[in-house]
Amino acid sequence: MIGALVFVLALPLSVYLIAGALSLIDxxxxxxxxxxxxxxLGFCALFVALTPVESRIWIGIAFLIVLVLHAATAAAARYAIRSGRWPTDRID
Amino acid sequence: MQDPGAWAIHLSDPLCTDATVTGGKAATLAWLHAEGLPVPDAFVVPVAVFTTHCPDATPERRPPRPTASPELRAALKKVCTALCDDPEDRLAVRSSAIGEDGETASFAGAHATYYYVDPWNIEKSVVDCWLSLWSETAQAYRRSRSSGTGFAMAVIIQRMVQSERSGVCFTRDPTGGYPDCAVLESCWGLGAALVDGRVTPDRFLLDPEGRIAERRIARKRLKVAEGLRDPSDHRLEPVPLRLQSEASVTDIEAGQIVSMARRIAGLAGADQDMEWAIDGDELFVLQSRPLTTTAPVAPPAVDGRWVLFKPTAENFSEPFTPMTVDLLRRVLPPFGRFIHGRYYVNPDLMAMLLPWSLDDDTLTELLMMRPLSHDLPLDGRRILRMSVLLGIGYLCAGATWHRTARIALDSLGAFEERCQRVVEDPDLDPLRALVRLIVNDRPFRPLSENAVLANLASVRYFVLIEVLTGLLRRFAPGFDETKLSLLVSGGDAMLSQQMVEGIRTLAEVARSDEDLNRALQADTVDLQNTVLKLGEYHPFAIALERFMQRFGHRGVRELDLMAPRWREDNTSVLAMVRNFLRLDGSPRTDSYGLRLAAEDELHQALPSRWQRRLIDTLIGRIRYYVTLRENSRHYHTMAFAAVRSKLKQLEQNLINAGRLHCDDDIFFLEYPETLELAAGQLEWLDVEPRIRSRRIQHQELSRLRPPESFNMLTHVVRPVQEGNILSGDCACPGVATGTARVIHDPTIAAEMSNGDILVAPYTDPAWTPLFPGAAAIIVEVGSYLSHAGTVAREYQVPCLVDVQDCTRRIRSGQRLKVNATEGWVEIVS
Incomplete structure (x- = not known):
């Protein structure tokens, strides 16, 4: 149960952390x-520190999932545009 | 057919009025001639000559090219001698098919017409005219009408009028908008440019008494030269700058032309579509036919449900050109569809992201960004679905969403450098340039290099303004909510406002030079030449150059790739300077002082410190997003300017190779067609009919109001604007009274005075310099966040948006009373 809660909380935290990392280039x-x-990073570390040891694996899983989803979305959009599978329909 | 007279009949011959002998058009011209109307002298090669030369012709079977018989040659020689006094004189060769210009079918533009034909080469043009019966356009027209008329053609050989000005006149508005008014369209030079859709004509509406009800002067950049000697020459030539924005006919001439058209309508007993030309001071009727298109073009058959995308519809009233549509559809996400050149979104997709249970009426109103008069009922299932979808979206792209929350306003300058790099890269074609600049296809690219994402980030505004309004009602119930617009206005960082300041600076520099000041304010001055003559070291030239470096990528209708940018054609900027000089340009109110006063009042109304802090933070964020939205537009139009410059390069190459002939024709092609032209797989003759028909369609669509939605079960129609009161949505509250100035194009002399009420069809940055001097602004389309609303709030000018039909219902000079706070305007007198 705690693992599930940690996982759910870790998902937005992961997005927040990745956004912070990417902001470095902005x-x-x-x-x-x-x-x-x-x-x-400090906030995340605090979250990890407050999480029971046996549930920390869920933080890692959440982070990986978010990372993969972001990468997959970016790659899919890039592929769709470059391969011409993107076009919006039109009626003349 | 042995009698030479039977091979060519003069217009005055009574036989000529028989449409079965000379075809519809020639018969009408002969009848007009007989009625004493000024028709250029002409002969007609009758239908019988066609049947002699093409005896087995049927609509399905095109005969081999016939050779003119010796009798026809002899007759044509006589015709030429009779019509041409001078060896330099030229002729027009025009079709007159059976059924042409009739009440049921006009065949307008379907058959060939040849101008400036050398008299000694007339046989070829006559035969070409006959063969145009089998042209693709004529065949398609015949199929669509299936009128059952005969299939044969006479040919009119007419003295060529040196058309200095020409156009068309409809005795009734063909779009049905003003059934009582006549519509006159005119342009410089030959009317072919107008009929081909290459020139946007001046447009006059005249009421039944012959008074001008509306006058729209267009920028007429091109004309078909009136003195063309060799028809193989480039037909189109640029109109001198001084004349481009000048009315091509005077009000008196407009009255004369309409009166002549009405006379013909009276004689014929039916409304007419008359073509006319002016040579010197002489007015000629070139053609007249019954009006066949009196109903508005029916909306296209569309499957699926669609609602007009307001953010593009509110920036300009014309549809996108085919090239813009074709390129944009390759980079826009497939959440919408281009219908007749306008972008529509899928409402069902949007509804999935909303927590309310909505009927089609409410959904359409919401997507049209109109304020709702009732509370929306929350729906538990929809809230759950929305949460799941937004949650998935957040996990997939939430990092980008977070990053867009704090884009430094001054960091967007990096996008400018990126555009410059793209323009200079010869390996990037227009499509790749657009992809690179518009789509963020690389996650490790700084957001400051993606102005479109910055624009999307500003949608947070809608949530924050609702939160702010709710909190203020709770914390400070006595606070005047109309002051909210003042509190959240963006301030000095807004580039639109800086642009107005730039124009103001230019006006001040111009004012300091008495001669220049006088010259710029003169009505007939050629603005560009006046400035060119100053030389590059004149303070005004230097200030203008500095302005162009910053804002030169902008322009009127700048979201369309065909729209010229200010740095290509600075006439618009100079016209804005002129308007500023005439208006004396000083802001009407001290919005900064008013804002500070409103802030003080708010702080006094809020009892606790933490409430003040919370409200101040919210106001700060809202101001930031308003500014971000307006500024990001400044930057992402740079991408459009960059792609346009690539397209113009491509166009120049195609013109040099002889595969395109006319400026801006490329914007009426689709992108793959330009590649095929460049590769030699298509030639000019292949694309010319496509360009022509698309230009005509574009012109027709520009005159129509686009449907707000397709296949939506909408019952509530926007309140019908009847009587003297028109309603709209408040974009900046306030009350004003003044004289209406209906302005359709801000780059044409605005004729506005301080304290007038500006009435406009839409607004974009080119309109901004008119705002500070206006007592109020009324806009036909727009929303709270549209350019008009945003800039009006900066200057605290009362502004009403989405006032349907205001440019038609209100006329310049009428006295208006505007109550923007309550959302209405009254035509007082």
Whole structure:
């Protein structure tokens, strides 16, 4: 039960962490982005620390799932556009 | 057929009025001639000559090309001698088929017409005219009408009028909008450019008493030269800049033309579609036929349910050109569909992301971004479905969503560099350039290089403004909600406002030079030449260059790839400077001071510190998203400018290779067709009819109001605007009284004075310089977040949007009373 709860909570936290990491490339204020990312990292570390050891595996699983889903979405969109499978219909 | 007279009949011959002998068009011209109307002198080669030369012709079977008989040659020689006094004189050779220009079928544009024909080469044109009976267009037209008329053609040989100005006149509005008014369309040079859809004509509406009810002056960049000697020459030539935005006929001439058309209608007993031309001061009737298209074009048969996508519909009233549609459809996600050049979204897909149970009426109103008059009932199942879908979306792309929450406004400048790199990269074709600039197909690219995502991020605005309104009702119930628009207006970081300041600076520089000030304000001045003559070191030229570096990628109707950018054609900017000079340009109200006062009032109304802090944070975020939305538009139009420059390069290559002949024709092709042209798989003759028909269709669609939805069970029609009161949605509250100025194109001399009420069909950045001096703004389409609303709030000018038919119902000079807060405008007198 706790594992499930940890998993559900870890999903948005993973998105939040990945967003923080990607924000590092967004600029222009890199220092601000680094501080922000460090805070998010700290928040995640706190979450991990407060999670029972036997449930921590769910945090890792959640993080991996989010990472894979993001990568797959980006790859699918890129493929759809480049292969011409994207076009919007039209009526003249 | 041995009598030479029977091979060519003069227009004054009574036989000529018999449509079975000379075809529909020639018979009408002969009848007009007999009635004393000014028809250019002409002879007609009768139908019998056609049947002699093509005895076995049927609609299905095209005969081999006939050779002119010696009798016909002799007759044509006589005709030429009679019509041409000078060896330099030229002739027009025009079709006059059986049934042409009749009450049931006009065959308009279906058969061939040849202008500026050398008299000694006339046989070829006559035979070509006959053969146009089997042209693709004529066959298709015949199939669609199945009128059962005879199948034969006479040919009119007419003295060529040197049309300095020409056009068409309908004695009744063919779109059905104003059944009592006559419509006059006119352009410079020969009317072929108008009929081909290459020129947007000036348009006049004249009421039954002959008074001008409406006058729309268009930018007429091209014309078919009136003095063309060699028909193989480029037919189209640029109109001198001074004349482009000038009315091609005076009000008096418009009255004369309409009166002539009405006279013909009276004689014929039916409404007429008359073609006319002016040579010097002389008016000629070139053609007249019964009006065959009096009903609006029926909406296309469309499967599925669709609602117009307001954010594109509110920026310009015309449909997208075929090239823009073809390229955009390759990069837009398949949540919508282009119908007749306009983008529609799938409402069912959108409804899945909403927590309410909605009927079609409410859903359409919501998607049209109109405020609702009733609360929406929440639906538990829909809330669950929405949560699941949004949850999945969040897990798949939530990181990007988070990243867009804090894009630094000044970081979007990186997109400008990216556009520059794309323009300079010779390996990128227009489509790849568009993909690279519009679609974020690489997750490891800084968001500041993707202006479209920045635009999408600003939808948070809708949620935040609802939260803010709810909290204020709870925390400070006595606070005047109309001041919310003032509190959330964006401030100095908004690029649209900076653009107005740029125009103001240009106007101030111009004002400091007395000669330039006077020249720019003159009505007939050629603005571009006036500025060119200043030289590059004149302060105005330097200021203009600086303005162009920042805003030169923008333009009127800038979301369409065909729209020229300001740096290509600075006439629009100069016209805005002129409008600013005439309006004296000073803002009507100190919106900054008003905003500070409203903030003070709000703080006093909020009892606790944490409430003030919460509300201030919310207001700050809303201001940020409003500014982000407006600014991101500034940047993503750079992508359109970059793709346009690639297309223009491609077009130039095709023109050099002789595969395209005319400026901007490329925008009426589809992208694969341009590639086939470039590869030599298609030639000019293959694409010319496509371009022509698409241009005509584009012109026709531009005149129509697009349906708001397809296949939606909508019962509630927008309130019918009857009487003297028109209703709309409030984009900036306030009350004003003033004189109406209906302006259809901001780049044409606006004739606005400070304190006038601006009435516009839509708004984009080119309209902005008119805002500060306006007492109020009324816009036909638009929403709270449209350009008109956003900028009006910056200047605290009362603004009503979505006021249906306002540009038709309100006329310049009428006295108006506007109550934007309550959403109505009254025509006082």
């Amino acid at each position: 600029g222009p204020n890199r220092v601000h982005a680094l501080v922000d990312f460090t805070l998010r």
